Structures are given as C-alpha cells and as structure tokens.
Amino acid sequence: MSHHREIVHTDKAPKAIGPYSQANTAGNMVFVSGQLGFDPENMQFVDGGVAGQTEQALQNLAAVLEAAGAGLDDVTACTVFLKDMNDFAAMNEVYARHFSSNPPSRAAIEVARLPKDGLVEISCIAVKH
Secondary structure (H helix, E strand, O other): OOOOEEEEOOOOOOOOOOOOOOEEEEOOEEEEEEEOOEEOOOOEEOOOHHHHHHHHHHHHHHHHHHHOOOOHHHEEEEEEEEOOHHHHHHHHHHHHHHOOOOOOEEEEEEOOOOHHHOOEEEEEEEEOO
16 A cells, blocks of 8 residues: 655745755655754744754744644654754753653754754654544
8 A cells, every 4th residue: 555645835834945845744644854943934043042943943843743734742753963962951851841741752863063053953753643
C-alpha cells in the first residue's frame, strides 16, 4: 500500500529558505523540517537568546503541525540542534513547557553552525490521530 505524499505550507511559520518544504505528510505521519527561532512576520530571529529562539522555534513547529492537521501532542520524536551545548539547560526549560506530559523521544546535538547562525533548530515527526 503506497501513501501519497502531501506538501504542507503555512504563512504562520517562516517560509522555507531553501529547496525543502515546511513539512510533508505520508498517510497519518507528519515530517516537519527544522524550525529556527525566526519570526515569520519579518524572517528575523526573535530576541531572548537561546530561550527566545527555542520558544519561537516551537511556535513555528506548532504552526506547521496545525497546517498539517496535527499538534504538539501528536509529536512522537524531536531532534534539537544546538549551536552550543552549554545552552542545553535554557533550551530544555522552554522545551519542557511545551512537552510537559508524555514527551516525545528526543535527540539533542551540538552542531558547528546552524542556518543564518541560529542558536537552536528543532525538527519533529508526528502521527495524526
């Protein structure tokens, strides 16, 4: 049985800045591209350092998920990319507020550099119910 892949787009999250989609779905699965702490209104990073960028990245994830017919409660796995692992605690405090009960699986990885020199980028996989 094959599943048709559908592209997801919303103006409530930053537009793609390369050859990728904000997300795509296959069956009831949603694959969301990495979201940075960009304000979708002006495509600039929000203030507040890694905490502010984590909050915005998660709001962007939520907006893309909503456009796909899902929500943060449907997320089964997240990948968090940090420019500096010393920012883990600040990121984690914000992250924990969005995934307070039954959190998804997660990997957190320090990377040498993120697009546009962001401090954090978060991608996820969700299963629509």
